[in-house]
Amino acid sequence: NAGVTQTPKFQVLKTGQSMTLQCAQDMNHNSMYWYRQDPGMGLRLIYYSASEGTTDKGEVPNGYNVSRLNKREFSLRLESAAPSQTSVYFCASSGRQGLGEQYFGPGTRLTVT
Amino acid sequence: AQSVTQLDSQVPVFEEAPVELRCNYSSSVSVYLFWYVQYPNQGLQLLLKYLSGSTLVKGINGFEAEFNKSQTSFHLRKPSVHISDTAEYFCAVSRGTSYDKVIFGPGTSLSVIP
Numbered sequence: 001n002a003g004v005t006q007t008p009k010f011q012v013l014k015t016g017q018s019m020t021l022q023c024a025q026d027m028n029h030n031s032m033y034w035y036r037q038d039p040g041m042g043l044r045l046i047y048y049s050a051s052e053g054t055t056d057k058g059e060v061p062n063g064y065n066v067s068r069l070n071k072r073e074f075s076l077r078l079e080s081a082a083p084s085q086t087s088v089y090f091c092a093s094s095g096r097q098g099l100g101e102q103y104f105g106p107g108t109r110l111t112v113t
Numbered sequence: 114a115q116s117v118t119q120l121d122s123q124v125p126v127f128e129e130a131p132v133e134l135r136c137n138y139s140s141s142v143s144v145y146l147f148w149y150v151q152y153p154n155q156g157l158q159l160l161l162k163y164l165s166g167s168t169l170v171k172g173i174n175g176f177e178a179e180f181n182k183s184q185t186s187f188h189l190r191k192p193s194v195h196i197s198d199t200a201e202y203f204c205a206v207s208r209g210t211s212y213d214k215v216i217f218g219p220g221t222s223l224s225v226i227p
Contacts, residue, residue, distance in 0.1 A: 004156070040122065042203060042217040043157075090156055100145050100207025100215045104156035 001026050004105035006091050012111045013081040021076040021108050023091030031094040032074035033058075033102065034066060036087040043090065049074055081112045115140045117204050117218035125224045126194055134189040134221045136204030146187040147205040147215070148178055157203060163187065174198065199225045 004025045013019055025032065030051045035043040045058030047066040055066050063085060065077045074093075078085060088109050092102040120135045138144065145164050149157040161172025168180040178189045187204060204218040 040219055042117075042219040045214070048214070092157075100147060100205065101159055101162060102157075102215060104158065106156045107154075 003027065004091055004093055004103050006089075006105035006108050008108060009106065010109050012113065013078075014113055015082060017081050018077065018079050019081065019110075020078075021089055021091075021110075022073070023075065023105060024073045025091075025093040025103070026072065027093060027095055027103065028071070029093035029095040029103070030071070032068065033092045033094070034064070034074070034076045035090045035092065036060065036085075037090060037107075038087050046076065046089075078110075081110075083112045086110060086112045115144065115206055115208060115216045117206050117216050119202075119204055119218040119221045121221050122219065123222045123224065125226055127226050128196055129193050131192050132190065132194050132198075132223065134202050134204075134223065136187045136189065136218060138185050138187065138204070138206045140185075140206060140208065142208060145207040146178075146180060147207070148172065148176070148187070148189050149203045149205060149217075151201040151203065151220075153200070160189070160202070194223075194225050196225050196227060199223060 007022045033048040034046040049068040052071045091105040094102045118137045148160040163180045
């Protein structure tokens with residue numbers, strides 16, 4: 001099992017450009033999440049998908065959109081990147097609803113210039 | 114609303130010395146508690162969890178944590194650290210709703226000095 005995979009690992013964008021971060025899990029988990037990690041702020045939830053076919057906003061959704069393509073895949077799109085979106089992005093999944101144990105991908109390091 | 118506080122942003126400790134990383138949470142309902150570890154340039158992985166039962170929880174790599182409901186704390190301890198324990202440690206709380214929404218603390222950077 002690969003667990004949770006993310007692509008790309010690194011990306012540099014210019015302000016105003018768009019991109020999609022891809023995430024896939026092979027653990028048959030129902031729930032998937034996108035976080036951003038910034039120094040001194042821990043992880044902040046951007047969007048989550050409690051189950052296939054549903055998505056909801058997290059703590060910091062502005063400037064992002066998501067798609068739960070199927071049970072395995074959950075993508076995050078930046079329509080018009082801004083320097084404030086420079087961060088490390090993590091995708092996670094969870095198979096035990098209501099308990100909070102999550103499995104994380106290796107992260108995507110995004111720089112917006 | 115829930116929140117998680119990690120009082121120490123950085124903890125330097127000599128190799129083979131004991132360490133305690135502090136975590137306090139606020140919640141008006143019962144919660145599940147977690148410690149995650151993040152090694153450099155990697156994602157987070159679960160170190161240990163408290164769901165119910167015994168308040169002393171043992172995790173991987175010799176770590177343990179004690180749940181104290183009256184003090185709303187979940188401190189992480191290890192009696193003797195190794196260089197390989199150098200990492201960022203995150204305390205987290207879940208309310209156990211219909212989805213696994215988890216609130217993470219800001220993290221504590223543990224540096225083990227040889």
